[in-house]
Every structure is written in structure tokens, then in C-alpha cells.
Amino acid sequence: MSAVGALVDLLAGRRDAAALGPRDWDGVISVARAEALLGTLAHRLNDARLPAPVALLFADMRAAATVATRQALWEAEMARRALAPHGIEFVLLKGTAYAAANLPCAAGRQIGDLDILVPWHDLARAENALRVAGWEWVKEDAYDDAYYRDHMHELPPLIHRERDRMIDVHHTILPRTHRITPDALALVGDAVRTPDGLSILCPTDMACHCAAHMIADGDLQGGLRNLWDFHRLVTDFAAADRGFWGKLDERAEMHGLEGSVHRAARLARDLYGTKLPSGWNRHRPRDERYQRRLLARDGWGGATDPLLQQAFYIRSHWLRMPPLMLARHLWTKWRKGHHPI
Amino acid sequence: MRHRTRIAVGPVQFRIGSDWAPPIAALKRLYAGYPRDTDRPADATVRLFAARPWRRWLRPSVHIGGDFIVPDALPLPLSMGLLAAEMGMNLQVALGWRRHMLLHASAVAKDGRAVILSGESGSGKSTLAALLGEGDWRLMGDEFTLVDPGSGDALAFPRAVSLKNEAIAEVEARVDPARLGPLLAGTPKGDIRHLIPRADAIAAMHEPVRPALLLFPRFGGEPAIERIGEGEAFVRLTEASTNYIALGEAGFAALTRLVRDTPAFTISYPDSASGMTIVEQLWTEAVR
Amino acid sequence: MADPFYRAAGEGELRIEPLGELTAIFDRRSMQTHLVTQPIPEILAALEKGPGDAATLAARLADRFDLDGEGDAVAIVADRLAELAAMGLVEPA
Known part of the structure; x- marks a missing residue:
């Protein structure tokens, strides 16, 4: 049994965790870490019978994910406080959006940078407002800057100087030079509000974006994790709305993403057992190649497909801790006769 | 991986794999007196690997990998494989451990x-x-x-x-x-x-x-x-x-x-x- | 421009622990730790009584501190409030 196969089976609920041998867990844990799925797996197996060390590790991962999710949502809140006074509307994307909406795929999910979508015409104002509120360019490099502006679908990444967290400001969901040009105005126009007053994409757009991110935009970015997001999103949306698959078809076609969305759905079916309606339940020979690449990890978490060596770089908190929020004027003179310590 | 060992230090169970025998042999000697539980799943995995297959033999240089990596870490010569293992173990603990x-x-x-x-x-x-x-x-x-x-x-x-x-x-x-x-x-x-x-x-x-x-x-x-x-x-x-x-x-x-x-x-x-x-x-x- | 009004964090959102000459504040919404010294904890406490601007808060604090000149105190409170807002510990009302 391959470790990556076991991981996929455990997530899909096809394999009983109690049936794994103690040493099988080594590979499952390593591959889950490499795919940024360990927290997700820990939640998925919350009630499973596990060897004691695995149960302890998974409890650690669930607790850590709770903290990380709060931190990610706080970044969204800080972006709201920076942009709202200027009347700039923005839509949360990816992990932060799933967490803000408390979607099932958010449980234990690792969240990287804050991704937001801003209408093209508000981009310059958003950039200014964020910089006033303490975000700075990661690199002041004219070439990179021009490259991003001309070719990418987002501003060059900004990092907050106090909190050391990144924000990616998108104005559409695929690079501008991509042959497919999703309807960015519709994405923003049809966004929905969470109870906390944050905006997220509507269900069909969320599924479209997830597929676009994974299939259309580069080489299976996020791999198994994004495919898991897609599986959970469409499964839950379809359970809540019988007409979901039809709407998804229409919406994907409008964005020019029907190929990506259908491929993501078939891959999710083949790996995670997503139930698809008849019109979607097809087979394409090229899917196998995608599937092989999604599963290209050895039992040590290493990528066995050189094209897939998209390691998850951890911006090292060991080398430089994000600073504590030390109030800047710690020793300000306040009372008469009070002297700095 | 071809060569491997398991080491328990305090509450952390490591699994260490290597493309070469000497770093593993050196680890086994240093950690011979530590308690062993071969059935216990590993909390952290460290990989010592060659960037290209032929670099196992030709000017072998040890890349440090595992659950967490530092993007700009330079590889070490094979003679320092033990240091590579130590750095790999430290990194997994520093970045991955959450219980304490x-x-x-x-x-x-x-x-x-x-x-x-x-x-x-x-x-x-x-x-x-x-x-x-x-x-x-x-x-x-x-x-x-x-x-x-x-x-x-x-x-x-x-x-x-x-x-x-x-x-x-x-x-x-x-x-x-x-x-x-x-x-x-x-x-x-x-x-x-x-x-x-x-x-x-x-x-x-x-x-x-x-x-x-x-x-x-x-x-x-x-x-x-x-x-x-x-x-x-x-x-x-x-x-x-x-x-x-x-x-x-x-x-x-x-x-x-x-x-x-x-x-x-x-x-x-x-x-x-x-x-x-x-x-x-x-x-x-x-x-x- | 008039000084903005600010409001305190909600009840139970901050965990405040005095540590000798410093005060550690844990913000449960952001999971961030802030280390501050006076008059920051005092300003936060004064804000508990209801939203206020720098002048209101300086007046609330006047009882507790033997303040320098009145105008100076308002300016200091205004600066600290802006910093607290940047840290997310208070929010413009």
C-alpha cells in the first residue's frame, strides 16, 4: 500500500484507520504534512480509533489549526478595517473565505496568505489604503513590480510590517495573459456576505475558483489539498441545493472554466469519491496523467515527480520570530516626576 | 529511503532516512543507549538526500529535507552528514512540535x-x-x-x-x-x-x-x-x-x-x- | 479634524496579565500578545466605561494620574489611541 494512497483513502472514508499498521502511519503523516493536509486528516479522523501517539499528534494539529485559523481571520478583519473607511469592497478567497463561512473544508485546513479580490477599478486605492495601514512591498524591485502588474492577476505581495503576514490582492482569478478570462465583475457582483460582515464568493464561483486555481492556473497547485477543498465544497453545496450542479455548469461556462471545473470534478470523484450527476460522470484519458501527478509522493513525503516539487516553504519562524506587539513608546514620560525605568 | 533509523528524544519520535549509510551508522552509535519503540509511529521525519541520483557518489552533498524545510539551506558534504541529521532533527522540532x-x-x-x-x-x-x-x-x-x-x-x-x-x-x-x-x-x-x-x-x-x-x-x-x-x-x-x-x-x-x-x-x-x-x-x- | 471616538474590545476578548513593570495583553481574536506599559492598560480600562475620544479619556484618567498640562495629556492619549487602533486593541467607534 502506498502512503499517499492510504492518505487519500482515509480522507475519502474508504479505509478504516484502525486497520492501519503502526508503521503505516509514518508515511501517511509525512505525505499529509507535505500536502498540507495533516490538520484536515486530524479532523477527519477525530472519532477514529488511532494508536496513542497518532491520537496525541492529531490533537496537537487540531489545536494548532484552531489558533492558525483565528490568526488568518484576524488578518481579514484588519484588511476590513483598512479598506472599509475608504468604501472599498473586497471578497475573501481560498482558505480564509472557507474559514469565514465556516465551511466543512475549513476544519483543520492550513491557511497561507490572505487572498482578497478587489474590483480592478479599486485596485490602486486598495493598494494605497493597505500601505497606509502598515502593509509594505515584500521587495521593492521595479522589474518584479512591472511583471506582476502586467502579467499577474494580483498585486505584488504585501507584508504587514508589524504582524509579518502577507496579503495577496487579486483583481481576477487567473493571470491576465491566460487565454481564459473569468468574469471578474460577476465574481465581485455576486459575492455573498457572512454573518460577520465579510464577503465571500457565491457557491458556484467558489467552486469555479478552486478548480481554476488548481487546473487552469499552473501545475496542479496545492494538489491533493485543493482537490479536497473542491470535493468538500461541491459535496456540501450540492447537498444544500439540488440545482447546484446545473448552476455550476452555467457559471463555469460563463467564466470559460467548464473544462477545468469538469476535470476537477472527475479527479475528485476518482480520488475522494465525489458523487457526480450523470452529465458530469464521464471519463477522459488525460485524467489519468493528472491523477498520477497528484499522487506523486513517496512514503517519506518526497515528491517523486520533479515537476511537482512545489515544496511548501515555511517562512521560517525559527530564523525570525514575528515580533511581539511591543508598544513603541514603552517608557514614555507620563506622570510628573516619573522617570523611565 | 535506503538507509534509515528511528530515534526517540524526550517526547519526540524521529524517523531519519538517508541516501548514504555513514550518517545513519553514526546516528545509531550516538543514540544506541536511547529507549527504542520500533512500533511507535514517527512524529517527525528527516530526509538526507542527494539532489541528483549521481550525487550520491560523485562529490556527494547532503540535502536536508523532511516535514519542514528551510528554502535556502545549503547542502553539506557527506563527511558532515551527522551535522545534517542534527540540523534536520532540530528543524522538525522547532517548526513542527505543538504539544509543548x-x-x-x-x-x-x-x-x-x-x-x-x-x-x-x-x-x-x-x-x-x-x-x-x-x-x-x-x-x-x-x-x-x-x-x-x-x-x-x-x-x-x-x-x-x-x-x-x-x-x-x-x-x-x-x-x-x-x-x-x-x-x-x-x-x-x-x-x-x-x-x-x-x-x-x-x-x-x-x-x-x-x-x-x-x-x-x-x-x-x-x-x-x-x-x-x-x-x-x-x-x-x-x-x-x-x-x-x-x-x-x-x-x-x-x-x-x-x-x-x-x-x-x-x-x-x-x-x-x-x-x-x-x-x-x-x-x-x-x-x- | 476632531479626534476620533474609539471603543474597547468586547468583553472577554482581552486577557490582561500584569508582569511587574510591564503588562502582557493577549488578544483572543487575533491570538497576538502585546506588551505594554502605562498608560496603555489605564487607557483600556478607562475605555471600558464607554466609547470616547482622547479628551474624554484624558478627563477619565485625570483622577488617577497627576497629569502634566491638560493639552499635553490629550495629545499623548490621542497618540496612544492611534497605536492601540493600529494593534487592533481598540476600534474606531
Whole structure:
């Protein structure tokens, strides 16, 4: 049994965790870490019978994910406080959006940078407002800057100087030079509000974006994790709305993403057992190649497909801790006769 | 991977794989006296690998991989494979461990109470702990000390001590050569030689102890002791922790409790002997 | 421009622990730790009584501190409030 196969089976609920041998867990844990799925797996197996060390590790991962999710949502809140006074509307994307909406795929999910979508015409104002509120360019490099502006679908990444967290400001969901040009105005126009007053994409757009991110935009970015997001999103949306698959078809076609969305759905079916309606339940020979690449990890978490060596770089908190929020004027003179310590 | 071993240090079970035999053989020798549980799943995985297959033989250079990686870490020559393994193990713990608050600190214990020594490399914290551990102290660890958020107790992480430069001769003079690893000369961190902790320190590695003293040593200068306040100790320890922020409120509560319950001092010392004298003196006052 | 009004964090959102000369504040919404010294904890406490601007808060604090000149105190409170807002510990009302 391959470790990556076991991981996929455990997530899909096809394999009983109690049936794994103690040493099988080594590979499952390593591959889950490499795919940024360990927290997700820990939640998925919350009630499973596990060897004691695995149960302890998974409890650690669930607790850590709770903290990380709060931190990610706080970044969204800080972006709201920076942009709202200027009347700039923005839509949360990816992990932060799933967490803000408390979607099932958010449980234990690792969240990287804050991704937001801003209408093209508000981009310059958003950039200014964020910089006033303490975000700075990661690199002041004219070439990179021009490259991003001309070719990418987002501003060059900004990092907050106090909190050391990144924000990616998108104005559409695929690079501008991509042959497919999703309807960015519709994405923003049809966004929905969470109870906390944050905006997220509507269900069909969320599924479209997830597929676009994974299939259309580069080489299976996020791999198994994004495919898991897609599986959970469409499964839950379809359970809540019988007409979901039809709407998804229409919406994907409008964005020019029907190929990506259908491929993501078939891959999710083949790996995670997503139930698809008849019109979607097809087979394409090229899917196998995608599937092989999604599963290209050895039992040590290493990528066995050189094209897939998209390691998850951890911006090292060991080398430089994000600073504590030390109030800047710690020793300000306040009372008469009070002297700095 | 072709060559592999499993090592348990404190609460962490490692799995280490390598494209080459020598680093694994060296690890097996250093960690021969540690408890073994071959059925226990690994918490952390370290990979020592060649970037290209032919680099296993041709000018072999060891890349450090595993659950967490540092993007710009340079590979090491095969002769320093043991250092690569040590760096890989440290990295997985520093970035991946969440059960305890991790302090970049050495520690020694006596009578169920711990002295925690926190400082940058070069502060002498490793050497002091190693030397104290050869006396009537139990060595808890030379690099990481774990604090249990629930109980506030300190837990040991007694990996093989990484002696550097002058500390090598100082320890060589006192210990059985069988407890020393090979000399790794001219590494990016200087000369390195590993010391296997005493058997009693390894046997007691799961025993929690109450922190009694927090010391922030600085090597060099006249002997000096300065008491520091709770706030300053808090700030210094957040800087010394690799996972404080990831622990959320549990980390905050653990650290608040630690600095309130434990007297903290900065100490300066010109040589190991005076450093040890200062530790013993403060210890006597702290546990009185 | 008039000084903005600010409001305190909600009940139970901040965990405040005095540590000798410093005060550690854990913000449960952001999971961030802030280390502050006076008059920051006092300003936060004064804000508990209801939203206010720098002048209101300086007046609330006047009882507790032997303040320098009145104008100076308002300016200091205004600066600290802006910093607290940047840290997310208070929010413009």
C-alpha cells in the first residue's frame, strides 16, 4: 500500500484507520504534512480509533489549526478595517473565505496568505489604503513590480510590517495573459456576505475558483489539498441545493472554466469519491496523467515527480520570530516626576 | 529511503532516512543507549538526500529535507552528514512540535527542579549544561527545553550534545572517549563533536521537573549577576521560543506562569568554572 | 479634524496579565500578545466605561494620574489611541 494512497483513502472514508499498521502511519503523516493536509486528516479522523501517539499528534494539529485559523481571520478583519473607511469592497478567497463561512473544508485546513479580490477599478486605492495601514512591498524591485502588474492577476505581495503576514490582492482569478478570462465583475457582483460582515464568493464561483486555481492556473497547485477543498465544497453545496450542479455548469461556462471545473470534478470523484450527476460522470484519458501527478509522493513525503516539487516553504519562524506587539513608546514620560525605568 | 533509523528524544519520535549509510551508522552509535519503540509511529521525519541520483557518489552533498524545510539551506558534504541529521532533527522540532512550548534553551535538573539556560549560540548555554551534567546534575538538554502548558513543568530533550570549538577540549578532558562522536572539523558552525548524555540522564528523560531558575547567560566579561523582572523575562523567552505564537493562549498562559513562578537572572562569566559557580550559587538561593 | 471616538474590545476578548513593570495583553481574536506599559492598560480600562475620544479619556484618567498640562495629556492619549487602533486593541467607534 502506498502512503499517499492510504492518505487519500482515509480522507475519502474508504479505509478504516484502525486497520492501519503502526508503521503505516509514518508515511501517511509525512505525505499529509507535505500536502498540507495533516490538520484536515486530524479532523477527519477525530472519532477514529488511532494508536496513542497518532491520537496525541492529531490533537496537537487540531489545536494548532484552531489558533492558525483565528490568526488568518484576524488578518481579514484588519484588511476590513483598512479598506472599509475608504468604501472599498473586497471578497475573501481560498482558505480564509472557507474559514469565514465556516465551511466543512475549513476544519483543520492550513491557511497561507490572505487572498482578497478587489474590483480592478479599486485596485490602486486598495493598494494605497493597505500601505497606509502598515502593509509594505515584500521587495521593492521595479522589474518584479512591472511583471506582476502586467502579467499577474494580483498585486505584488504585501507584508504587514508589524504582524509579518502577507496579503495577496487579486483583481481576477487567473493571470491576465491566460487565454481564459473569468468574469471578474460577476465574481465581485455576486459575492455573498457572512454573518460577520465579510464577503465571500457565491457557491458556484467558489467552486469555479478552486478548480481554476488548481487546473487552469499552473501545475496542479496545492494538489491533493485543493482537490479536497473542491470535493468538500461541491459535496456540501450540492447537498444544500439540488440545482447546484446545473448552476455550476452555467457559471463555469460563463467564466470559460467548464473544462477545468469538469476535470476537477472527475479527479475528485476518482480520488475522494465525489458523487457526480450523470452529465458530469464521464471519463477522459488525460485524467489519468493528472491523477498520477497528484499522487506523486513517496512514503517519506518526497515528491517523486520533479515537476511537482512545489515544496511548501515555511517562512521560517525559527530564523525570525514575528515580533511581539511591543508598544513603541514603552517608557514614555507620563506622570510628573516619573522617570523611565 | 535506503538507509534509515528511528530515534526517540524526550517526547519526540524521529524517523531519519538517508541516501548514504555513514550518517545513519553514526546516528545509531550516538543514540544506541536511547529507549527504542520500533512500533511507535514517527512524529517527525528527516530526509538526507542527494539532489541528483549521481550525487550520491560523485562529490556527494547532503540535502536536508523532511516535514519542514528551510528554502535556502545549503547542502553539506557527506563527511558532515551527522551535522545534517542534527540540523534536520532540530528543524522538525522547532517548526513542527505543538504539544509543548519550545524554548531554545539548555537545562539541567536536580531534586525534581530545573535550571533553564536560555541564550543565543555563543552564550555558552550548551557547554555549561554539558559540564553541569557531568557533575551531580541531570542533563535535560543542550538545545531545546520543553514546557508543558498544562502543568507548567519542564520536559527534557536530551539529544546528543553538540559541542562546539573550545568546548570540545573542555569536555574531552572529563569524559570517557566512548561517549564522544567523531570530530567534525571546519563545519559552517565551526568544529563540532557530539557528546552522548549520561545513561541516567537518558533513563530519566521522561520525568517532568518544576522550573526553579531562569538564567540568561552571556559568555565573556567579569562575573556578574543581575535579577530581571517578569516582563523582561517574558520578552526574552518569547524571542527564545520557536512556537510561542503558534500555541495561542496556551503559550501565553504557560509563559506568564513561568516568569511569575521562576526567578530570572542574566549572568556573565569569563570561563566555564565561574559560570558553574554562579549557577550553583543562584541555585542554592533559589531552592532555599 | 476632531479626534476620533474609539471603543474597547468586547468583553472577554482581552486577557490582561500584569508582569511587574510591564503588562502582557493577549488578544483572543487575533491570538497576538502585546506588551505594554502605562498608560496603555489605564487607557483600556478607562475605555471600558464607554466609547470616547482622547479628551474624554484624558478627563477619565485625570483622577488617577497627576497629569502634566491638560493639552499635553490629550495629545499623548490621542497618540496612544492611534497605536492601540493600529494593534487592533481598540476600534474606531
